[in-house]
Amino acid sequence: MSDTPLLKIEGLTKAYPGVVANDDVSFQIMPGEVHSLLGENGAGKSTLVKMIYGLVRPDSGSMSFKGAPFTPSEPRAARASGVAMVFQHFSLFEALNVAENIALGMENPPKQAALAARIREVSEAYGLPLDPDRLVGDLSAGERQRVEIIRCLLQDPKLLIMDEPTSVLTPQEVEILFHTLRKLSEEGTAILYISHKLEEIRAICDEATILRLGKVVGTCTPRETSAAEMAELMVGKSLAKPGRSDVTHGEVVLKVSGLSVEPASPFGTPLRHIGIELRKGEVLGIGGVAGNGQDELLAALSGEATTAPGSVTLEGEKIGALGPNERRARGLLCAPEERLGHAAAPDMSLTENALLTARGRKGLARSGFINWGKTRSYAEEIIRDFDVRTPGPENAARSLSGGNLQKFVTGREVLQGPTVLVVNQPTWGVDASAAADIRQALLNLAQEGAGVIVISQDLDELLEVSDNFAALNEGRLSNVRATSGLTMETIGLMLGGAHDMHEADKEALHAGA
Amino acid sequence: MLVLEKRPQPSKGWIAATPVLAVVLTMIAGGLMFAALGKNPVEAIRIIFWDPLFNAQFASYARPQLLVKAAPLILIAIGLALGFRAGIWNIGAEGQYIMGALAGAAFGLYFYPTENPLVFPGMIIAGAAGGWAWAMIPAILKTRFRTNEILVSLLLVYVAEKLLASAATGWLRNPDGRGFPGSRNLSQIEAMNNPELIANTGMHWGVVAAFIAVIMAYILLNRHILGYQIKLAGQAPRAARFAGVRPTRLIVLCLGTSGALAGLAGVFEVTGPAGQISIDFNVGYGFTAIIVAFLGRLHPVGILLAGLLMALTYIGGELAQLMLTIPAPAIQAFQGMLLFFLLAVDVLSNYRIRLKREGLA
Incomplete structure (x- = not known):
């Protein structure tokens, strides 16, 4: 040389x-x-x-x-x-x-x-x-x-x-x-x-x-x-690895069965016969390469896309035909992948963005009239509890860095005390220390008994936080496996679409749980 | 080399300053245009902006006209602004204005002759319903068949104009009018008259309605969840759906409200200042209100001020035509400049201009 x-x-x-x-x-x-x-x-x-x-x-x-x-x-x-x-x-x-x-x-x-x-x-x-x-x-x-x-x-x-x-x-x-x-x-x-x-x-x-x-x-x-x-x-400092003290799973809190959704756009991905059983305290990781139905799955869970009532069940109640706010009222909260324009409105202040999903559960409006004081304090609570770096809640969402906005969006959902939280790409483009904070927050939520679904393309992240793992491929969800003991090779095969596992015995779904 | 740099968030100062800057730029460019026409630019600007209010000779006539002309502009623009905020583009307020006037007048004249005091309130409701129904056509076509509301609402203006012509010359024509086109003079019928409430102010029920609309819109946009949803849908449609906003409901609501307000403006006009249904009683308020809405930054208080300013340029413009024989198209161009400059300087609220020493090769 x-x-x-x-x-x-x-x-x-x-x-x-x-x-x-x-x-x-x-x-x-x-x-x-x-x-x-x-x-x-x-x-x-x-x-x-x-x-x-x-x-x-x-x-x-x-x-x-x-x-x-x-x-x-x-x-x-x-x-x-x-x-x-x-x-x-x-x-x-x-x-x-x-x-x-x-x-x-x-x-x-x-x-x-x-x-x-x-x-x-x-x-x-x-x-x-x-x-x-x-x-x-x-x-x-x-x-x-x-x-x-x-x-x-x-x-x-x-x-x-x-x-x-x-x-x-x-x-x-x-x-x-x-x-x-x-x-x-x-x-x-x-x-x-x-x-x-x-x-x-x-x-x-x-x-x-x-x-x-x-x-x-x-x-x-x-x-x-x-x-x-x-x-x-x-x-520039050593990072604490996210973790939680004990993992106990309770009864099934969210059940998805036979969920099929046609895509809204020509290049979208149709969902085919998705089946999920999520228990209290469980973190389910859903891996998959971009464009295999992640956005569509989140929309079907958030209520942006509605389906037959029975295909999504929350604590025994059929909610497949309900819209986003009705699902929120029942405890199913979501944080989509796209921060600017989907999870948050770029030109609106953080206070206004706090109102976006927290109106019902936090009682931020009464008979249609917004309580701005209360909304602002909720935004401040998120900023404080999730260490969002911003001069204050009156700043526009677009003025925040990706990591800070992600912390805000995650915090907004976590602090509402969800029964089930679904996040898509929770740490995409987020720096390492912010990512660790967000993952820890998700684990804490599960510790407190919520069911958490993490949809992500970052396999290291999924292996770190999730108890069980499933892969999304061309709109189909693989069999669910316990994360411990999974090799990269197995995961690769699951991501690549091992459809033969799809019809596997439903009883085996939570064998590892 | 000048470069535009996006601000991290919109500048509050510039949002307030841009309309003023636009007015100043319009005065300069308009002055140049008047000079090119061989008129004294300073005098022309003074006649347009100053004389209608403060010249002893004209003010007694012109001042009441200010409210008379501003009220329909404000009323219509408030409704349009709600839709524009949500990204729903109703361009056909002129048609809804005509249909409101027709529905209101037809309702009243059906009972003619009458002295029933309930007829006038009934006409107001009929007027609002007429405008609302006309706006429902683009709303339903958009929600059912995904047609473009801009085209549909605009083209319906021409349909409404044809209906107006047939009413004025046919089914609403004054039977005692010796064959002249035009309805009975509503402002001379006690039960159907929209009178001047306070002498020499121009204040009529339409002005009252416009003020109420400004206040209601302000509360809606700043305090109510519906106003929040309207803004959200306009700024980030995907986030709006995530927040549970149903686009269909919002389209029906925004088009319906703007149609009803335009219809109200129409019925107040034919029962008051215009007095009767005639072939050309509409003078383009529905279109000018689009300029007013944007000049007022789609903000209720801004629209109130912009409506007054626009009315002033109408009155002043007429005066300038009279005094300096400035042609009418030049006055319209002058009003157009106002919107042009506003949209052009608008960029300053979201971007800052920076001087860059070296250009890119």
């Missing part, structure tokens, strides 16, 4: 009004190296990567690429130099096929037939199976990511940047991706890998640079460092 680094960054600084996103950041990447950027949300990873990709200009500092000064003024210039990037959020058109989507991102796209042949060639060479003629709307999240990766590989990049690439993948798909990345690395392509999943970084990365509050706080060789050590470097 004595030759010149592929990318060398020295003293990069970028300030935004009120915050220094990157402060004197330096590191380097050798050809063929898999380098990880580690840090919590808001640590400055995105800004740094955007500067390398030409989306943001640094205030000061310098970059060199293959020994020559590197100042990309726009992504096109960065791509021309050999830098490619796979974003966390895909920019694909669902109504076009794979080859058409890839052609759209190219400067001089070849003819469709030639391009399709190239796509097949590259996808086989790197072990990323992909049919160029399929519509993107029909692809899974993992396959969509392959489209983005192949789009990059066609440019023959020297440096490939990947932003949180595994958040939408099953364990098996992660293996395929890692296989591809290792092959690229052997061929001399450097990879800048952004993630906060420490075990993955230990599995694939050669070097890691750790950022905290915009500064480089350390570097390490992930293979030789434990996940706990890296987490401490990232957060």
Whole structure:
């Protein structure tokens, strides 16, 4: 490793009004190296990567690429130099096929037939199976990511940047991706890998640079460092692992049987014969890759989508045909995945957002007239009890960071004392310490005797909090298994759709409980 | 290079300041337009904004006109604002206004001749019902068949105008009117008259109704759960469904309310200032009220002020046509500028403008 680094960054600084996103950041990447950027949300990873990709200009500092000064003024210039990037959020058109989507991102796209042949060639060479003629709307999240990766590989990049690439993948798909990345690395392509999943970084990365509050706080060789050590470097303090003292399950409190729902939109997922039995004190984790019916399941439980009365039963009462507020009144509360626009109204204040779901249970309105004083105190209670960082309840929801808003939304439901709480992606995009707080709150709720359903794509989270586990695949729910003793391989098979287990003996559902 | 930067939350100061800024910008741009027409811009602006209120020669006539013209604008705009807040776009208030007037007048004239004091209240209720029923057409089509309420409500204005013409020349025509189009003069029939309540103020029952509407709307939007749901549905429809708001109910409610208020404005107009159903008694209040609603930031108190301001530009505009022979389209363009500038400077309440030293290549 004595030759010149592929990318060398020295003293990069970028300030935004009120915050220094990157402060004197330096590191380097050798050809063929898999380098990880580690840090919590808001640590400055995105800004740094955007500067390398030409989306943001640094205030000061310098970059060199293959020994020559590197100042990309726009992504096109960065791509021309050999830098490619796979974003966390895909920019694909669902109504076009794979080859058409890839052609759209190219400067001089070849003819469709030639391009399709190239796509097949590259996808086989790197072990990323992909049919160029399929519509993107029909692809899974993992396959969509392959489209983005192949789009990059066609440019023959020297440096490939990947932003949180595994958040939408099953364990098996992660293996395929890692296989591809290792092959690229052997061929001399450097990879800048952004993630906060420490075990993955230990599995694939050669070097890691750790950022905290915009500064480089350390570097390490992930293979030789434990996940706990890296987490401490990232957060700056040691984290308590969420847990609870004893696990006892009471009688069945929520029963879902034969729940089938047609999707509201053409690209939605229909739910098919979902069956769930949730007991008091139980935390049921529902895993699954994005777009397999998570939103639809939450809507069917929250009452946004109504069904036959008998398909959802709460404490013996048939509630399938009731709307959201009637279900809340009976103790079934939900916190959807999308914080801004679904769980909370972005432009409304936190006080107004407290009213959104707590009106009935907290008695915040009498004969239709809102008691703003009481609503405000409830918002303050949530802010205090859940350590929401905000100047006060009069601030708009959109002014809060993702983690703080998630704490507010979770707190709003938890403090209403639900009989059953359903959360979807409770810690998505939330920094590690806030995530730990939220998980602890869910466990405390179960400890007090509530039934909790956690729908999540983060398997580590599910294994940490849930007693029982089921997987959602193409709108079908797998058999429920006790979490203890589950291997990643079993989970992967469940996520991939082991439908044969579906008709299994219903009595076995809670065998592990 | 100028860049727009989104504020973390809307600026309260700018929300209040933008209407004032818009009025000032309208005066400047309007002044330039009047100058280009060869008129003295300062004099034109003074005639439009100052003379109707304070010029000894005109004020005695113009001041009462202010309330007369502002009342229907405010009444209609309050109803529209509720829908606009919820993202329900009733563009056909003009049609509901006409239908309210027709229903009210038809109800009264059915009993003619009469001295029954209950006829006038009955006409008011009939007027509100007429406007409500006309607004129910887009509401039902939208909730049942997902039609676009903007198109349906707008096109129904032209249907209402045809009905108005047939009423004025046919089924409501004054039998003693020697064949002239137009109904009996309601303002001259004791039991059907909407009189000036206090002499030389322009105050009639419609003005009273407008003030009540402002107060009720204020309470609804700030204190009542329904107003909260209206705002929620407009800002975050998905969050509204999560909060248990039923979109269908809200559509029916908002369109119904705005239709009923427009109908009320219509019946107060034909029984008072207009006096009778004639082919062209409607002067576009239903459309101008859209401008008033936005100029008033969809806020009840704002609408009250915007309605008065808009009425002033009407009266002042007429005066300017008379005194300076400024053509009528120029006055309409002037009023249009007001909405144009308001929407343009509106961006300042959600964004701040920053000067960036280097541009992106």
